[in-house]
Amino acid sequence: MMRTLAVLAALTWLCLASVRAGKVGQQQVGGPQRHLVCYYDSASFVKEGLGKLVIDDLEPALQFCDYLIYGYAGIERDSHKAVSLNQQLDLDLGKGLYRTVTRLKRKYPNLRVLLSVGGDKDIETSEDAKDLPNKYLELLENPTGRTRFVNTVYSLVKTYGFDGVDIAWQFPKNKPKKVHSGLGSLWKGFKKVFSGDSIVDERSEEHKEQFTALLRDVKNAFRPDNLLLSTTVLPNVNSSLFFDVPAVINYLDFVNLAAFDFFTPQRNPEVADYTAPIYELSERNPEFNVDGQVKFWLRHSCPASKINVGVATYGRPWKLTDDSGDTGVPPVQNVVDEAPVGTNTQLHGIYSWPETCALLPNQNNIYSKGANAPLNRVTDPAKRFGSYAYRAADKKGENGIWVSFEDPDTAADKAGYVRNNNLGGVALYDLSYDDFRGLCTNDKYPILRAVKYRLSN
Numbered sequence: 537m538m539r540t541l542a543v544l545a546a547l548t549w550l551c552l553a554s555v556r557a558g559k560v561g562q563q564q565v566g567g568p569q570r571h572l573v574c575y576y577d578s579a580s581f582v583k584e585g586l587g588k589l590v591i592d593d594l595e596p597a598l599q600f601c602d603y604l605i606y607g608y609a610g611i612e613r614d615s616h617k618a619v620s621l622n623q624q625l626d627l628d629l630g631k632g633l634y635r636t637v638t639r640l641k642r643k644y645p646n647l648r649v650l651l652s653v654g655g656d657k658d659i660e661t662s663e664d665a666k667d668l669p670n671k672y673l674e675l676l677e678n679p680t681g682r683t684r685f686v687n688t689v690y691s692l693v694k695t696y697g698f699d700g701v702d703i704a705w706q707f708p709k710n711k712p713k714k715v716h717s718g719l720g721s722l723w724k725g726f727k728k729v730f731s732g733d734s735i736v737d738e739r740s741e742e743h744k745e746q747f748t749a750l751l752r753d754v755k756n757a758f759r760p761d762n763l764l765l766s767t768t769v770l771p772n773v774n775s776s777l778f779f780d781v782p783a784v785i786n787y788l789d790f791v792n793l794a795a796f797d798f799f800t801p802q803r804n805p806e807v808a809d810y811t812a813p814i815y816e817l818s819e820r821n822p823e824f825n826v827d828g829q830v831k832f833w834l835r836h837s838c839p840a841s842k843i844n845v846g847v848a849t850y851g852r853p854w855k856l857t858d859d860s861g862d863t864g865v866p867p868v869q870n871v872v873d874e875a876p877v878g879t880n881t882q883l884h885g886i887y888s889w890p891e892t893c894a895l896l897p898n899q900n901n902i903y904s905k906g907a908n909a910p911l912n913r914v915t916d917p918a919k920r921f922g923s924y925a926y927r928a929a930d931k932k933g934e935n936g937i938w939v940s941f942e943d944p945d946t947a948a949d950k951a952g953y954v955r956n957n958n959l960g961g962v963a964l965y966d967l968s969y970d971d972f973r974g975l976c977t978n979d980k981y982p983i984l985r986a987v988k989y990r991l992s993n
């Protein structure tokens with residue numbers, strides 16, 4: 537009898553303990569919890585006009601995000617320190633955004649706030665900078681530099697109250713695929729001879745090992761404080777060159793695959809194509825799709841639960857010319873990188889979701905002509921490649937546009953892919969390109985909402 541009681545007591549205790557552990561591990565009960573990682577690029581804070589996203593605009597998003605990743609910090613050339621890229625904005629006493637965003641945790645206690653380093657936003661603009669070597673690789677090559685980085689990134693995190701760091705290391709990118717049409721292929725032959733153009737980094741094996749060491753050191757510095765460490769694989773960075781997946785995955789809480797921008801007007805000025813398809817399009821893009829990137833990490837023993845699929849909230853526009861044809865069916869040849877600049881983002885080669893939305897057929901533009909005529913929207917019922925919209929050039933060769941974009945439905949399809957493959961979640965790039973003002977349908981953050989809904993239902 538005594539023994540039975542003792543066993544019962546022990547069982548009860550175990551049961552209670554596991555319930556408590558379940559709570560701490562955040563709602564593990566009732567199926568896996570998928571993560572929604574929201575990027576906030578603070579460059580949008582300093583814009584003028586409708587593209588300006590201030591902290592009040594951010595708040596409606598935060599109920600949907602498990603992680604807010606604040607972008608972007610950078611590294612200082614030669615000193616190898618982790619630094620703010622805009623000290624006035626980020627650090628200013630009392631009103632700096634580092635403190636402001638980490639304080640949001642008081643209001644949203646389940647939110648974790650990370651600082652991201654790199655993200656293709658750490659660009660030196662001075663005249664001589666373009667001839668200098670990649671400072672991200674230089675840092676890796678220098679053991680003292682690595683230590684310097686680890687110490688300074690740790691100190692930023694601790695000083696401003698972040699929950700950890702996202703390392704979006706600026707590795708060299710794949711060269712864009714050259715297009716060949718008649719004359720073009722001759723030219724391609726020429727170029728090969730002169731530039732030997734397919735090698736991305738001759739010392740990638742070394743850099744891969746050094747990057748593993750860097751992540752290990754950051755994780756070791758973070759461990760006593762239980763700080764989080766994630767990495768972002770930036771668009772067009774070849775994971776197999778720089779990520780020793782089985783080694784680094786031990787140091788990472790999760791990895792965000794920025795699986796978009798496979799095609800961009802900047803990289804591919806002559807041909808327009810889907811920028812972020814989920815699956816391979818015939819033989820056109822064996823590795824340039826979400827599934828290809830995810831499979832690579834899975835194949836190299838990354839647990840599915842640590843993979844977050846990166847989803848862009850923006851589109852990529854090209855200008856169609858006389859010679860682009862009028863069907864819009866991708867790949868579209870003879871395009872140019874000269875689409876009109878979006879009025880909110882004020883950036884070349886990128887349209888935020890509300891900017892694309894305004895070009896699609898709606899009550900305001902249904903009878904408009906010329907430069908204001910609505911684009912034809914082509915959806916993807918098979919949920920494999922995404923949407924595009926286009927307006928063929930007129931007789932003078934003007935007003936042609938072709939945009940590949942993510943909308944709430946296609947973004948939700950990607951969340952569906954995440955669920956079907958039991959992945960960790962979605963990483964959204966970024967909040968400032970979603971419709972945070974509700975200009976399109978009065979709903980604020982429609983892409984974020986659609987992703988959240990599909991991840992949890």
Ligand SMILES: *[C@@H]1O[C@H](CO)[C@@H](O)[C@H](O)[C@H]1NC(C)=O
Nearest residue numbers: 710711774775776777823824
């Ligand atoms: C990535 O690198 C591997 C070699 O490590 C190569 O086989 C593969 O083709 C590369 N992928 C791309 C998209 O360049």
